[in-house]
Amino acid sequence: MIIRKASTTDAKKLANLIKEVEKNSKYMLWESGEREVQAESQLEMIESIQASENSTIFVAEKEQDLVGYLFAIGGKARRNKHSVYIVVGILQAKRGQGIGTKLFYRLDRWARDRNIRRLELTVVTKNDTALSLYRKAGFEIEGTKRHSLLIGDEFMDEYYMAKLL
Numbered sequence: 001m002i003i004r005k006a007s008t009t010d011a012k013k014l015a016n017l018i019k020e021v022e023k024n025s026k027y028m029l030w031e032s033g034e035r036e037v038q039a040e041s042q043l044e045m046i047e048s049i050q051a052s053e054n055s056t057i058f059v060a061e062k063e064q065d066l067v068g069y070l071f072a073i074g075g076k077a078r079r080n081k082h083s084v085y086i087v088v089g090i091l092q093a094k095r096g097q098g099i100g101t102k103l104f105y106r107l108d109r110w111a112r113d114r115n116i117r118r119l120e121l122t123v124v125t126k127n128d129t130a131l132s133l134y135r136k137a138g139f140e141i142e143g144t145k146r147h148s149l150l151i152g153d154e155f156m157d158e159y160y161m162a163k164l165l
Helices: 008-023 039-050 099-113 128-136
Strands: 002-005 056-062 065-074 083-090 118-124 140-151 154-164
Touching (some): 002 099, 008 083
Parallel strands (some): 083 118
Antiparallel strands (some): 118 154, 140 154
8 A cells, every 4th residue: 555645647536535435434524425526626626735835635545546535734824834634534445454544654754844733633522433543643632622513413522633743
């Protein structure tokens, strides 16, 4: 398996991966089919992120298929350029195989090379698998967003988590 930066040639595969992850993930922000994820929009996203000094997209590639992604979106203001917000997705069939760990390891190296000092994300408090991955990667809970998401007919809390470098 290879962990690498996304390129513009990945746009179609990345769009399909995002759709598949959202279809099979109970705790993602976007529900399956709730938004249009197209190759064109992913191409624009990749190009925009490539032009940013403090943002990146990493993909996990196995046998020429994308099986995971990690978006790191940097702050735009001078006061928060040292901080990136993270969104991660891994194909359901590939979870528990170390892909998330490898994505976060690559993110760490990238962030340190760019003088990024803060990595942050949110996670549903009931998402034990993700919580385990994030803790393993060095993230700590900073607070709770109560009733942050409505999943089905149940309000769910999210943790704010961060890692200081």
